[in-house]
Amino acid sequence: MQKESILITGANGQIGTVLSEKLIDLYGFDNVLTTDIGHIDNIHGKFEILDIMDLKHFQELITKNKITQIYHLASLLSAKGEKDPMFTWNINLNGLLNVLNIAKDNKIKKIFFPSSIAVFGDSTPKVNTPQDVPLVPDTVYGIGKVTGELWCNYYSKRYGLDIRSLRYPGIIGYQSLPGGGTTDYAVDIFHKAVKHEKFNCFLKKDTMMPMMFMDDAIHATIMIMTAPEQNIRLRYGYNIAAFSFTPEDIYLEIKKYYPDFKIEYNPDFRQNIADSWVKSINDSKARKDWGWEPEYTFEQMVESMINHLRILYKKEEHTLL
Numbered sequence: 001m002q003k004e005s006i007l008i009t010g011a012n013g014q015i016g017t018v019l020s021e022k023l024i025d026l027y028g029f030d031n032v033l034t035t036d037i038g039h040i041d042n043i044h045g046k047f048e049i050l051d052i053m054d055l056k057h058f059q060e061l062i063t064k065n066k067i068t069q070i071y072h073l074a075s076l077l078s079a080k081g082e083k084d085p086m087f088t089w090n091i092n093l094n095g096l097l098n099v100l101n102i103a104k105d106n107k108i109k110k111i112f113f114p115s116s117i118a119v120f121g122d123s124t125p126k127v128n129t130p131q132d133v134p135l136v137p138d139t140v141y142g143i144g145k146v147t148g149e150l151w152c153n154y155y156s157k158r159y160g161l162d163i164r165s166l167r168y169p170g171i172i173g174y175q176s177l178p179g180g181g182t183t184d185y186a187v188d189i190f191h192k193a194v195k196h197e198k199f200n201c202f203l204k205k206d207t208m209m210p211m212m213f214m215d216d217a218i219h220a221t222i223m224i225m226t227a228p229e230q231n232i233r234l235r236y237g238y239n240i241a242a243f244s245f246t247p248e249d250i251y252l253e254i255k256k257y258y259p260d261f262k263i264e265y266n267p268d269f270r271q272n273i274a275d276s277w278v279k280s281i282n283d284s285k286a287r288k289d290w291g292w293e294p295e296y297t298f299e300q301m302v303e304s305m306i307n308h309l310r311i312l313y314k315k316e317e318h319t320l321l
């Protein structure tokens with residue numbers, strides 16, 4: 001059997017950092033090439049700088065490392081993407097098309113494309129949102145994810161590429177920091193609480209969004225990528241869900257650990273983005289097709305975040321002393 005050789009783009013990002021470590025655990029140090037546009041200091045694998053718009057270099061890396069699978073995580077997130085829509089479109093959509101064309105030309109066996117709850121928009125039903133619904137997003141990031149899903153579906157049907165995709169909810173992890181997203185507040189709030197600082201929230205207290213613990217997001221990614229091919233019935237993003245909460249819900253749960261913790265609400269432009277998304281997700285197709293099930297409840301996620309961040313900040317304190 002041919003051994004797998006995996007290339008991951010955007011390996012320095014919030015999910016990429018954790019997924020890279022998991023892939024190295026599963027496939028071995030020598031079989032995972034982590035790449036990003038900038039230097040990586042938090043991944044301990046093989047690393048190459050890669051700008052996904054540089055097709056020549058991309059092709060060289062694929063050939064040199066005999067790549068058989070690509071996890072394509074490089075992209076700009078929802079809030080940051082709004083600062084320069086044309087630049088975001090170029091990186092997020094044309095970057096994906098580069099990956100798909102490289103995959104087609106090099107007979108890459110499997111490709112992973114992360115989609116997002118950002119595909120949803122005002123005309124999408126907001127509660128228990130089904131898999132197939134109107135998708136008219138308000139952000140350029142969301143437009144890139146909808147069209148990205150459609151291109152994945154097209155390349156899969158037209159060229160037989162084995163592409164697998166998930167619509168991630170907001171991801172909460174202690175291992176890495178998000179950057180430029182609308183769900184980022186739900187990670188930042190933990191760092192502030194553990195450091196005994198006040199939290200300034202950029203959303204209103206009752207803004208409900210679907211979220212998931214990082215460990216479950218990684219588990220879902222590995223599950224869909226290792227599922228038998230005949231179980232993958234959708235070649236665009238599968239809905240996956242764990243729990244939903246508001247800033248006030250998470251604040252009150254964290255307060256159980258830090259009774260003096262303070263929050264202030266100062267909604268900014270990200271409020272409109274959050275309002276255009278949905279409140280909860282129906283993921284029955286993922287459950288039925290490839291056995292998806294989340295492990296962590298909201299309360300377990302909060303407990304794990306606090307425990308891990310306490311250790312992290314203790315270590316930092318010791319290093320500084």
Ligand code: SER
Binds near residue numbers: 117169170181183
């Ligand atoms: N977490 C992302 C964001 O907030 C959505 O996929 O942009």
